[in-house]
Amino acid sequence: MSQFNRREFIKTLAAASSASALAFPSIARAAAKARVIVIGGGYGGATAAKYVKLLDPGIDVTLIEPNKTYTSCPLSNEVISGYRDIKTLQIGYDGLKKRGVNVLQDLVVGVDRAKKTVTLQGGKTLQYDAMVMSPGVEFHYNTLEGYSEAVINDIPHAWKAGEQTLILKKQLEAMPDGGKFVIVVPKGPFRCPPGPYERASQVASYLKHHGKAKSKIIILDANDSHSKKGLFQQAWKALYGFEKEGLGTSGMIEWVKASEGGNVNKLDAATKTVHSDFVDLKADVLNIIPPHKAGKIAVTADLAKADGWCKVVPMTMASAEDEAIYTIGDSCVAGEMALYGNPNANFDMPKSAHIAMTQAKVAAAAIVAKVNGLPTPTPYYANTCYSIVDEGYGFSVAHQYRVVDGTFKYIKEGSGISPMAMPDKSPVPPIYRKLEAEYADGWLRNVMADAFG
Amino acid sequence: MRNKLQMAFALAGLFFVAPVQAGDDIEGLARTCYGCHGTNGVSVGQSMPSIAGLSADYLKTVMMEWKSGARASANMTRLISGYSDAEIAGLASYFSKLPWTPQVQKTSKETLAKGKAASDRCESCHGVTGGEPDGDDIPRLNGQWAKYLELELMKYRDEAFQMSHKKMIKNARKLDEGEVNSVAEYFGAQSK
Numbered sequence: 226m227s228q229f230n231r232r233e234f235i236k237t238l239a240a241a242s243s244a245s246a247l248a249f250p251s252i253a254r255a256a257a258k259a260r261v262i263v264i265g266g267g268y269g270g271a272t273a274a275k276y277v278k279l280l281d282p283g284i285d286v287t288l289i290e291p292n293k294t295y296t297s298c299p300l301s302n303e304v305i306s307g308y309r310d311i312k313t314l315q316i317g318y319d320g321l322k323k324r325g326v327n328v329l330q331d332l333v334v335g336v337d338r339a340k341k342t343v344t345l346q347g348g349k350t351l352q353y354d355a356m357v358m359s360p361g362v363e364f365h366y367n368t369l370e371g372y373s374e375a376v377i378n379d380i381p382h383a384w385k386a387g388e389q390t391l392i393l394k395k396q397l398e399a400m401p402d403g404g405k406f407v408i409v410v411p412k413g414p415f416r417c418p419p420g421p422y423e424r425a426s427q428v429a430s431y432l433k434h435h436g437k438a439k440s441k442i443i444i445l446d447a448n449d450s451h452s453k454k455g456l457f458q459q460a461w462k463a464l465y466g467f468e469k470e471g472l473g474t475s476g477m478i479e480w481v482k483a484s485e486g487g488n489v490n491k492l493d494a495a496t497k498t499v500h501s502d503f504v505d506l507k508a509d510v511l512n513i514i515p516p517h518k519a520g521k522i523a524v525t526a527d528l529a530k531a532d533g534w535c536k537v538v539p540m541t542m543a544s545a546e547d548e549a550i551y552t553i554g555d556s557c558v559a560g561e562m563a564l565y566g567n568p569n570a571n572f573d574m575p576k577s578a579h580i581a582m583t584q585a586k587v588a589a590a591a592i593v594a595k596v597n598g599l600p601t602p603t604p605y606y607a608n609t610c611y612s613i614v615d616e617g618y619g620f621s622v623a624h625q626y627r628v629v630d631g632t633f634k635y636i637k638e639g640s641g642i643s644p645m646a647m648p649d650k651s652p653v654p655p656i657y658r659k660l661e662a663e664y665a666d667g668w669l670r671n672v673m674a675d676a677f678g
Numbered sequence: 679m680r681n682k683l684q685m686a687f688a689l690a691g692l693f694f695v696a697p698v699q700a701g702d703d704i705e706g707l708a709r710t711c712y713g714c715h716g717t718n719g720v721s722v723g724q725s726m727p728s729i730a731g732l733s734a735d736y737l738k739t740v741m742m743e744w745k746s747g748a749r750a751s752a753n754m755t756r757l758i759s760g761y762s763d764a765e766i767a768g769l770a771s772y773f774s775k776l777p778w779t780p781q782v783q784k785t786s787k788e789t790l791a792k793g794k795a796a797s798d799r800c801e802s803c804h805g806v807t808g809g810e811p812d813g814d815d816i817p818r819l820n821g822q823w824a825k826y827l828e829l830e831l832m833k834y835r836d837e838a839f840q841m842s843h844k845k846m847i848k849n850a851r852k853l854d855e856g857e858v859n860s861v862a863e864y865f866g867a868q869s870k
Contacts, residue, residue, distance in 0.1 A: 276709075579713050586709045603703040607710040609753065621753050625760040639760015643752065654838035660752040663829055667723030668714050674722045675712050 257285035262353040266290030269554030269581030270359035271676040276589035287327040301386040306427035320678040336526035360520025371492035402437040404509035410446040411516035416576045418452035426614035446487040460614040519556035534558040539628040541591035551588035554581035560633040580608040611665035619662030704768040724825035731778025735814035738770035750840040780821020785863040793864025796857035807868035824866030
């Protein structure tokens with residue numbers, strides 16, 4: 226900031242105050258410069274609220290979230306296997322309150338985009354000048370015959386962390402040696418692309434270290450490939466006797482892709498049996514990850530018009546439907562969807578905590594710039610996502626995106642997965658996997674603090 | 679007044695966007711580092727280093743070595759290749775101007791004594807407490823996370839991991855296995 230001298234500072238503030246009156250005429254008389262409402266207190270919403278306040282304390286920021294405590298989905302698979310206490314994943318909103326964010330424990334039930342108001346379940350109506358929509362995902366149970374929300378205490382999804390995570394953990398612990406743990410994966414895009422496969426690894430680690438190595442983990446996948454597939458299969462071979470892809474193979478983990486019967490279309494909840502075109506499978510523990518799309522309130526507000534997801538303006542994360550609303554996190558689709566396995570693909574952004582946070586920072590900077598009549602700042606998007614497959618064995622994927630000519634551009638040079646082999650084709654030394662397993666916890670502590678602290 | 683100043687700082691970052699050079703909004707770029715390295719580069723995760731307040735020379739050297747392949751990293755070699763040399767210099771300069779914030783960690787008297795004794799070979803470059811580096815390309819160690827320091831020493835000691843600093847490699851490998859943790863905890867416990 227040393228290059229920014231006092232004279233320019235005053236000039237900026239003067240320009241800012243007149244410009245904000247122009248941008249938001251309705252608030253020229255109000256005490257606060259502008260009112261920003263953030264819907265949803267996950268990683269995305271919390272980060273947006275914090276960074277709007279950090280960048281311009283003169284803006285009034287209200288975060289609306291129904292839960293008192295947030296439970297991190299990232300690394301919650303380690304709770305299922307017993308490596309991590311769920312308390313290490315939980316955090317409240319006191320940090321944001323201390324920064325001057327108004328936190329309302331309530332649920333937004335309506336949005337009037339013409340009047341720029343939101344209605345809360347508690348009855349209040351609030352006015353906004355800008356809104357950050359970060360509601361996460363809504364599960365669509367009815368897309369699978371025989372499945373409904375009524376069965377989730379028996380057939381947990383554990384795809385929103387908390388009570389569900391603990392139910393799945395208990396079921397795993399109660400499963401006898403030789404049991405079948407079945408994971409049903411919905412068609413992408415879904416929240417946490419490597420999550421189902423990390424979960425299979427964590428379950429395998431638990432079974433291996435608790436004298437239940439005769440058990441099976443069967444992944445029935447509605448997709449034909451997945452995130453970090455090569456790394457997962459390499460690790461499964463080294464740790465859990467993975468033989469090859471397909472059902473009926475000899476290792477502890479079996480992965481069945483969509484084209485070979487992985488696409489589950491029917492459930493018999495009473496017997497925990499799932500059916501696909503080629504497969505009928507009875508599980509001892511059944512973990513169905515329901516198909517999901519943008520959170521309900523984004524749909525109610527008529528913002529989720531890209532196949533059920535929210536489409537955004539790359540420079541700012543503003544909704545393609547409404548320039549006063551910024552749709553971030555798992556509920557949005559950022560970029561064109563690309564298939565795995567194509568090295569030249571212009572990958573869309575994964576639905577991860579880290580991406581949601583960089584999207585939130587882009588939205589926050591864009592909102593503050595707009596309120597103050599300043600040019601839109603250059604947006605930068607980045608992601609790091611760790612998967613832990615056993616104690617001391619982790620790997621990651623990194624993504625970077627920039628905006629070129631108004632569209633998202635995947636930066637291949639600054640992205641990619643942990644190495645499968647060294648440049649001379651020799652195996653990757655164990656220290657690499659150990660380091661990344663250690664880094665995962667440091668990453669978790671920092672993203673939680675960067676969002677909620 | 680403090681709030682106004684904070685906003686001025688924040689806005690300054692936004693004000694200097696030059697459309698011809700994509701890397702000019704360094705503060706926006708730096709914010710993408712906060713996810714792993716903590717808000718404003720001050721880490722609260724034990725395996726992740728704080729980077730705020732390290733010297734620009736050191737930060738730039740490490741990043742450029744990752745980019746060229748001279749120095750290995752489990753993950754940073756991938757990320758850093760997405761940044762231009764000018765952006766790397768900009769990030770190094772940005773984080774070097776933020777204050778160094780030691781995270782003073784508790785450890786036992788025995789570990790402190792053992793760590794101090796074993797760290798005599800660190801002293802000439804990093805200073806007695808790790809807080810007075812003898813040169814712009816040397817990192818501070820006082821109040822850095824002990825877990826991170828231990829992992830760094832592990833990298834220097836493992837022949838399979840390509841590190842670039844000959845003197846560090848030599849000295850790290852001279853430590854006994856049992857001294858590595860003590861040295862890391864000794865520096866982690868220092869406030870200055």
